[in-house]
Amino acid sequence: MSNLPSDCDRALAASGAPAQREAQPEARPAAHPNLVLCTSILSSSLAFIDGSVVNVGLASIGRDLAGGGADLSWVVNGYLLPLSSLLLLGGAMGDRYGRKRILLTGIAVFALASLLCALAPQLWLLVGGRVLQGVGAALLLPNSLAILGATFEGKTRGRAIGIWAAAGAAAGAIGPLLGGWLIDTVGWRAIFYINLPIAALAIFMGWRFVQLKPGGKPAALDPFGALLASLGLGCVTWGLADASAQKHLTLAAGLALVAGILILLAFLWTERRAGEHAMLPLKLFGSSGFSGLNLMTFLLYGALGALMLLVPYVLIQALGYSAKQAGAALLPFPIVLAIGSPLMGRVAGSHGSRLPLSIGSLIVAAGFLLATRIGDGGYAATVLPAMLTIALGMACVAAPLTTAVLSSVDGSHTGIASGFNSAVARGGGLIATALLGVVLTARGRALLPPFHAALLVCAVSAAAAAVCAFIWVSPTNGGPKADGR
Structure with a gap:
């Protein structure tokens, strides 16, 4: 998940060509479209799963490699930093040098980086491997989704994106649970070894079934x-x-x-x-809707990134959960998100995105306030209500945000706009994780007070995101009369 639900990248696929500017659409292949869809799901799952699985394994990594709070935060941020800053460049490289070529390169880099992480004898080598994983993800993620957008059109594109999003939600549900089981039975290194066969299959399928022809004038690189x-x-x-x-x-x-x-x-x-x-044409920010949506994304997904890191860490370190139990504790989130997002997407398409984005962010803020009860009771009384509430709020936000982002700019800039919004979501998680050292340095029950304080800050951030959406998103943005402003 890269610490975030796959829905934060839905706009990348819906736009058809992240980072694309003057390049013409690549020719759509006539054969094997469903196998291309499988390739896109496999390759993007590498980027999605590893973030959530590493969150569950952070406590075990810290014990094994003697990592402190600031050092452990870099196990997450080492991945998010290149993914945030190179995502647009990865899409532009695909436009210029061929999406298939850059996709396969990204998968290979990710696989080699996963092997380095699995073998790392010291924390700094693990962080180095995570940085390299982030570079690979920045290459493979936008191009796997651009290939998906270029392979399908019309109603079949919507169906393919829906299947891809559902698969991402399933990966989000299974990943932490499988990762927790691997950590408890084999060890944390297994969460990186498991990437190798997935990457090998994705490389084979990409090489065999993705048959896109180069377009017209190549995109400029920056x-x-x-x-x-x-x-x-x-x-x-x-x-x-x-x-x-x-x-x-x-x-x-x-x-x-x-x-x-x-x-x-x-x-x-x-x-x-x-x-x-x-890489980022600044004239896009002439649209108040685009600027407001990205500020909202930064605030909301930053808070969500902090949650997805802190909850499993606190459950394991302070409350004595096993890694498998901590992974299972996150299970309601992707399930509710997968069920609720399509419904809210239809609402936003008919009535605009402003109210779903505003109300959903407020529900997320309420969920963070509920999460401050974690540590004062059992799972069903504290963790579960908070996760369900936050998931419900994010279900109100995820699909309408995609619609609003694509509606906030003119049609020639939807690729760069969606790519930048996805990068901003990762950037929010990056900054939030950097601020969590004060929590990660605590041990045992002493984790709970700074954890609760961090949740209050996250609640304020989510409420501020609601204000941004209400002020800067037009009532018709994403609706039938959206004017792109």
């Missing part, structure tokens, strides 16, 4: 912009993680934060000069 975005985000993330773990702003953390902000400002300057050839 590697310097991607480098600046990665460095800037990396500096900010490290500074926040260090300050959180130390419980105060150290000189090194302050310098890292200042450097990160300056580099990100340089990134914006270079993107402005690059114009339409930029």
Whole structure:
């Protein structure tokens, strides 16, 4: 899940071509469309499953490799950082060099990185493997979804995206449970070994059945912009993680934060000069709807990323759950999301996205408040109501957000808009995880007070997301009369 439900990437497939600008659509293959769909599901599942499984294994990794709070946060952030900053570049590379080629390259990189993670004798090598996994995911994820969008059209595209989203939800449900069982019976290294046969099958099917022909004028690449975005985000993330773990702003953390902000400002300057050839054309932010939706996404998915990391960690470390039990505790979330998202998608398509996004975010905030009771009772009385409430709220948000993002810009920019929104969702999780060092450094029952404080912050963040949606999303955005603004 990359710490997030697969629905946060639905717009990538619906747009048909992430990061695509002037390139023409690739020719649709006549043969084996269902096998192409299976290839897309297999390859994207590598990116989705690993995040949630690693969350369940974080406590075991910390014990085995002697990792502290800030160090453990990098097991998650090492993956999210390149995925957040390189996602748009990965889509543009597919447009320029061929989506099939970049997809297979991304899967191979992810597989090699998984092997490095599985064999890592020290924490820094595991983090290095996670960074490499993030690079592979940034290559494979947008291109697997672009291939899906290019293979199907009309009603068959909607059906294929629905099957892909359902498969992602199933992976979200099974992944933590399977991962917890593997951790309890074999060890945490097995959660990385299991990627190898999945990757091998995805490579074979991609090589054998994906037959897309190159389009017209290739998309422009912006590697310097991607480098600046990665460095800037990396500096900010490290500074926040260090300050959180130390419980105060150290000189090194302050310098890292200042450097990160300056580099990100340089990134914006270079993107402005690059114009339409930029990784992120800044004129998109002339749409208040687009800007508001991305701020809402950052706040809401940042809070969700913190939840998906903290809940299994606290259940294991503070409340004595096994890894398998902690994985099972997350099971209601993807089930409710899978059932509720399609229903809310139809509501948004008929009546606009503003109210579902606003009300759904408020329900999520209420769920975070309910989660502050975790530790004061059993699973059924504390964890389950919170997870069900948060899942219900996210079901109200996920599909309408896709509709709203695609409606907030003109048709020629839907690919870049959806890719950027997916990157923002990961970026929210990245920043949130960086701030959790203060929680991860605690042990036993001492975890509960900072955990509850983090949940209150998440509730405020989700409520702020509701305000953003209500203020900046047009009542008709995503509805039958959406004007793209």
